[in-house]
Structure formats: structure tokens, C-alpha cells
Amino acid sequence: MTEEFNTAKTQLDILAPTSLSGNAILENPLLNKGTAFSEEERIELGLLGLLPPHIESLDDQALRAYEAFSMFETELEKHIYLRALQDNNEILFYRMVHDHLTEMMPIIYTPVVGEACQKFSEIYRRSRGLFISYPERQYIETILDNAIGKNIRVIVVTDGERILGLGDQGAGGMGIPIGKLSLYSVCGGIDPATTLPITLDVGTNNEERIKDPLYIGWRHSRINGEQYYEFLDLFVQAVIRKWPQVVLQFEDFALIHATPLLEKYRDQLCTFNDDIQGTAAVTVGTLLAAVKAANVSLCEQNVVFLGAGSAGCGIAEQIIAAMVMLGLTEADARRHIFMVDRHGLVHDGMEAKFPFQQRLAQSYTRVANWSADSSQSISLLEVIKQARPAILIGVSGQPGLFTEEIIREMTRGTATPIIFPLSNPTARIEAEPADVIKWSDGKALIATGSPFSPVNYKGQNYPIAQCNNSYIFPGIGLGILASEASRVTDGMLMAAAIALSESAENDTGSSESGLLPPLEDIRKVSKNIALAVGLQAQSDGVASKTSIEILQDKINETFWEPNYHPIKHQL
């Protein structure tokens, strides 16, 4: 056991002593240690006879649990097993995931969590987190009171409408907040007793789900418009009243709601939208590492996006901010960004639906003669031929759109094309890394949203970085808690991106993980991000000033590790 483990704090420090006894303890995943309860605890807590006599250590238990995990054949079965373990004994679950992060992260998170959301009703076993359904809106306060943890510091909330690239999964979307919060704990050291996954069940427009006799959600089409925003406001105001300091992360909301909700609430509490802002930070961080590896300047590159949605527009704005930070004027920076959506290049001669897309529209006079035919629609291929980008980012949720022709055209225009097909889960990716390597003859620098093994091409190994917001949000959460920041500023997100790129630089060359540091280092990376975020919060005036040393100590103190601690009984 490492020293880091021995000195770390656990949620049991906070929970123990307990007034519970007997089965009530074994039924509580935050308290249950199973066969690891000592003889003294078994006597004191009323557990005698409820457990087999041999007393085990956490390491012994982890060995058995890993054997059991390895016996399952499908990834979904492994997911169900790990989720059951989490609901039975959280410390054992976190120890397992911590010790086998590279193997288990894709099982509890992207991509397998996508299938788990689609089949959530079939595989449902036991309650976790809170479901707040529209018909129960008058009970919101009571529902929040019913949360198991009483000192909630981080909430991830979804309404299930845009689950990865899999669309509307209704109440099944709950898999996403559960998975994200597991990463907050294992990668960012956030005590699981202080986290809370929430699903706002506002109905679903997914016919398959509604017709499914096993569907666990409210069987009703989605509410929308004013009703929707009133319901969301009831929720957010109740959260502010109950936990005014909480970090509220919005996750996997549909395009029409994501930005308006962020704009409405970002000045009311400590909140951010992970798909817009977390994704932007991880992508800018990875891009900074990529341009360095390609030995080019970001400000001299054109950047083309496929998908002008929440993620695409969020990333684009942060690239513009990075270019401005590096010396361009904002107007010049905007000229480098080309957003291609369903109807081709977004330009001001067409009707762009949303203000956040309009802000990124190219001037039609500049691109008028780019169209291959007489229509005003300018395809991705035409944009690449004309704009000669070095960077291509896919956030369309549509598989296969980075075709051989597209990748070859990218390779024709630049020595080291930077190609990021970021759509999740794996089946939604714009192009498989192996194809991108082949079509670019090994020249492309690649990062994907879902995990991929290294590609072997002509005898050389090409590691594929996983540019997923999971590299960012655990560190942001840790930085906010440690610095007690009251808001999430744009500066804090940029600080997170820069800290990630610096961590990447320190690792590049030695790692198997390409442009980003290896997952095994994620906790160190999260601490670096947390420090940068906390310092930026202080400079932005949303956290009290301290010295770097004090902030660093606070981060280390806050950082939770999965260890057992003695539990005492209290009447």
C-alpha cells in the first residue's frame, strides 16, 4: 500500500461513528466493508453471524472482486457487475477501478455506459441518486432531502435528451451522471459521499423506450418550452437553497437547451456545462499539445468543425479565446474557424438557427464561390479544399463522415494533419483511427472521444489520445472545492486547458497515450488542473486569495482515496 493511500481521508472519516447497526450497515454502500469488518466492529455494530468468519483486508477483497469481474464475457455484464459492486461497497468498487483504471474506465464510463443507458430499464437493479420527474415537481424539496449524502458538494444532472451520440434515452440517461461522478471520485479525489447524480425526468420522445413495458421513466412525451424552463428553474432554485455552495454540472442536454440553461444559471451558482465548457477545455488542451508536436503555431492554422452543436461551438469559442491569448485580434481569430453543420458551412448568407452558431458564421462574401454547385450549401470537402485547414474536429455524433476522400484532402494540404473525431460512443465516431492513419499514411495526429488501442501501421505504433472531457472535469471539480470558488469563469476553463497541455508536454514522448498523459497519471493531472483552476478563481475574484502553498495543501487535504477506516457505534 502506498503512503499516499495511508494518509488519505475517506468518506468514512466523515460518516463514522454511525447509529446504524446490523443489516442496515451492510445495506449502506458508504459504510459496508463486508468481510473486512474487524472482530471488534462486528461485536460493536451488531454484525456477528451476518458475515463469514474469515476477516479479510481490502486487498484480499479486491483480488476476489477482480476475479469475479474477469469471469464475465461481455462488457455490459462487466458494467452490471461493477455497478452492483458500487451499490454494495463503494470503497471496494473505487479501489478496484483505481487499481485497474485503463481496463475499467471504458466499462463504467464511455463507451459501455452508452449501452447501459440504452438498456437502463432492463439492467436496473437498485436505486442510486435522485430521479426528479415532472409529475412530482411539487416534491422537489423533499426529494433533495431524501438524498443519502447530507453534505453534497458535486451534482451531475441530466435530462437524458442527448446521451452521447445516442439521442434521447429518457430516464435511462441516469447512467451518465452516475458514470461521471464515479470519475470525479476516482480521477479527481472527490469523496463519493458528497456527490449526487440526478436525472430530471421530463418524459421522452424515444418511442422505443415509451413502448417498452420495462421502461422505468415517466411514460410521456417530453415537456418543452415554458413548462420545461419553469421546471428546470424549480430544480435549480431548490438546489441553491439546499446546497448554496454546490458544483452543479449539466450533462448531455439537447442542443436547444444546453446553451440557454448555461447562460441563465452561470451567474446564479457554481455551475458549468460539461459538453460545452469541459469539452472545450480538454480539446484546447489537447490541441495545444498537438500543435507543439506538429511544430506549428495555432494562430496560423485554420480549424474546421463537423458539427456546430454544443460541443462544436463551445470548442470553437475556446480556440478563438486561445488565439486571442496568443496575440490575434478576436476578428482575425474568428476568420480561422469554419463550422460545418447538416446544411454545410455555417455562413451569414444562410439562416443559422441559434445565436451561438451565428457568432461563428463565416462571411458569405468570403466564401460565396466555394460552393461546388449553384446552391449556397458548401460541403465539408469544399471547405477543406478552400480553407486548407491543419485541424479537423468531428463533433457531429454521426459515424463515418470523415471519409477517405476527406482525410486524403486534409493530408494534401498540410504536413501534419491534426484530426480529432470526438463523437461518442465508439460506434458514432467520424472515422476509425486505423483508417485515419492509413489514409494519411501515418502523418495524422489523432485524438478521439472514446478510447482506442494504439494503431500499428507499417510496423510503427501510433498511440491514440482520448480527448474526452473526463481529463478535465475531475480536476475542475477538485479545484473548485479546494479553493471554495463560487462561480466557474471562462478564465478557470482556460487555466484548466493550459494545465492539461502542460501535463501532456511533460509526458509526451514517454507515454503510450499519444497527445495526452496516460490515464495512470490522471490523478496527478487532476491535481495540476485543480491548482491552476483554484489560482485562476482567486485572480478572477470568485475565491478568497491564499498562497499557492495553502491552495496546494487544500487540494491534497480534499483529495479522497478509497481506504477503510474504523467505524464506531454511537447511540
Ligand SMILES: NC(=O)c1ccc[n+]([C@@H]2O[C@H](COP(=O)([O-])OP(=O)(O)OC[C@H]3O[C@@H](n4cnc5c(N)ncnc54)[C@H](O)[C@@H]3O)[C@@H](O)[C@H]2O)c1
Ligand atoms: N469527446 C468528448 O469529450 C465529447 C464531449 C462532448 C460531446 N461529444 C460528442 O460530440 C457529439 C455531439 O455532441 P453535442 O453536444 O455537440 O451535440 P449537439 O446535438 O449539440 O450537436 C451536434 C451537431 O451536429 C450536427 N450534425 C448532425 N448531423 C450532421 C451531419 N451529417 N453533418 C454535419 N453536422 C451534423 C447537428 O445539426 C448539431 O448541430 C456527440 O456524439 C457527443 O458524444 C464528445
Ligand SMILES: O=C(O)C[C@H](O)C(=O)O
Ligand atoms: O461522456 C463522454 O464520454 C463525453 C461527453 O460528455 C459526451 O457527451 O460525449
Ligand SMILES: [Mg+2]
Ligand atoms: Mg456529455
